[in-house]
Amino acid sequence: MITDSENMKQTNANIAEYTVSEISGALKRTVEDRFGYVRVRAELSGVKRVSSGHCYFALKDESSVLDGVMWRGNVSRLSFVPEDGLEVVCSGKLTTYAARSKYQMVVDAMEPAGAGALMALLEERKQKLASEGLFDPSRKVPIPFLPRKIGVVTSPTGAVIRDILHRLSDRFPSNVMVWPVLVQGEGAAEQVSQAIAGFNAMENGRPDLLIVARGGGSIEDLWSFNEEVVVRAVAASQIPLISAVGHETDTTLIDYAADLRAPTPTAAAEKAVPVKVDLEFSLTDLGRRLSVQKTKMLEDRKQAIVALARALPKPKDILGMNSQKLDDLSERLPMALLNSTRQKSILLGRLSGSLSSGKLQQAARFNRERLLSASSRLRPISARLLTEKKDRILVAARMLASLSYQNVLNRGFAMVKNDSGNIVKTHEGLKIGDKGEIVFASGSVAFETSSGMNEATANMPKRTSEKPRPKKPNKVNSKVDTNQGSLF
Incomplete structure (x- = not known):
């Protein structure tokens, strides 16, 4: 009679033997052949970038975890930086890692799981940075009216730098320094932040104004300007900074940290400098107004001096x-x-x-x-x-x-005195029958008013700003001195 233990020994003797490597290889081929190229929607966890440039992470949902790796070449093509908690859609193949006896996904491409995920991440980051005071208006400084040197952080080969230089040349030719950087993809955020810090670290020839510029694009294309490292560099800049990223409808986090936001790179150039022709016109107009005011002031002072001289005692x-x-x-x-x-x-x-x-x-x-x-x-x-x-x-x-009044008489004026020797200042001071004399520089003429005087007085025009119409001379009975001929 054969026992169960003897049957088991006989069965085990007939099973083929495998090495660990053979089992690992068989599992690897089975997994790769069974699933091939797959797409997985999951949440990132434990994201880690190593010095080699590769990125390691875990893809998880409510109940399971799948390890993932993305090689350096594919990481450099990402339009955003993978972060813990971000929901993504990964494309790649499943394989095994024999050294750890586990399976993992080699990711070739990764994208956020819809714009909603990126916007949620953007809003979360915005709230975090705002709570630190990086967007506080009190941190912002005024843009200089006429900067002597302008630093531009952008790509040296795109249309953006040509548009900025062209508009600056049209408005007010300026000295421009360009710090070339990547504006999209792997390393773009680090280069932009280093360029801002580099301009601020200059001891000689430091710009008076910075412009960080990039053309329009999708939220993924502009994501480098939402990275914390760039926002913190903009907020820490001691040089006034204008953000000009994307089109008018695009908004990035550096727009909140910058001292001034421009809707486009061309608009940034317009905000950076005034129009030279307008300044020249303003200076010419101010010079003309200054000349007019100077002449008016001198005339006013002259009249004031004359008035003061008249008020002096005799x-x-x-x-x-x-x-x-x-x-x-x-x-x-x-x-x-x-x-x-x-x-x-x-x-x-x-x-x-x-x-x-x-x-x-x-x-x-x-x-x-x-x-x-x-x-x-x-x-x-x-x-x-x-x-x-x-x-x-x-x-x-x-x-x-x-x-002396004699100088006044020498200029052609005359002085009227009544018979009491008092000076008659107005025509109301004379009545019918009054006598007196009219004093000239060379002598005097006696007079006596008659009835014609009242008519002349009545017809005398009132003092107005209009020039009175000429009247016929008054009829007076004059007694002429022997040394003076008759004036009437």
Whole structure:
């Protein structure tokens, strides 16, 4: 009788033996032949980029996990950076990894699982960076009005740089420095951030303004400008920066961090510099207005000075009292000297009567010397006083002559006085039968008003801004001086 254990030994002896490598190879061929090229929709987890450039990650759903790898060449063609939590659609083939006894997916292409996934990721990143204050308006600085040097971060071969240079040349030719970078794909975000930092690190020739520019494209094409490394570089820039990425409807995260957003690269050039022709016109207009205002100001000052001169008191009022005082002192000074001499002589005579002839002579000699000494001291003092007073009178006389009404008469004007000698300033000051004289520079003419005066006064035009119509001369009875002919 054969037992079960003996049957089992006999069966095991008939099974073929495999090495581990043979089993691994068989599994690899079976998996690859069975599934071939597949597409898998899953969520990324444990994304890891290694120094070789390859990318390792896990694809998972609610209940399972599938390891994945993407080789360096395919990673460089991605339009976005894979991140944990991003839902993606991966295309590739299933295979096994014998060294770990596990199966995995070699991904050839990866794309976000629809625009909604990217927009959700974009919104999440936007909220994160905004919470750190990178989009705070208080961080933004004004764009310089006329930058001397402009730095441009963009691709050196695209149409963007040509559009910027062309528009700058049309508006205001400027000194432009271009930092060439990739604007899409693997490494683009790092190059853009390094270019911004490089411009800021310059010690000599640093630009006054930066423009980060790229043409339009899909959200995947523009994704490099949504990366944190680029947004942080823009926010940290000490140089004022204009973002000009995509078309007018495109929005990236660097638009929020930049000091100014331009809808297109061409618009960025327009915002960077003013129009030179407009500036030249403005300067010319300002120069003309300045010249007009200068002339007006000088005319206003001239009129103000004339008005102030008219308000000055008359020289005779200023010098009248001093002139009178000078005359009084001039008349009193000689008499005071004579009186002082008489008093000294009388005193000398009294003293001589009470002295002997010797003492009298001595006293007389002493008094004579004192008198001569006093006279010699008084003479230059009186002469100086008279000279000073005379000079002051001459100065006052010249000022009086310059302000005298006689100069006005010499220019063709006349002065009307009534019979009391008062000046008649307006025609209302004359009545029928009033007498007086009209004073000219060369003489005067007597007059007497008649009934015709009232008619002339009544017909006299009121003072308006319009020029009055000429009237016939008034009829007056004049008494002409022998030295002056009749004026009527």
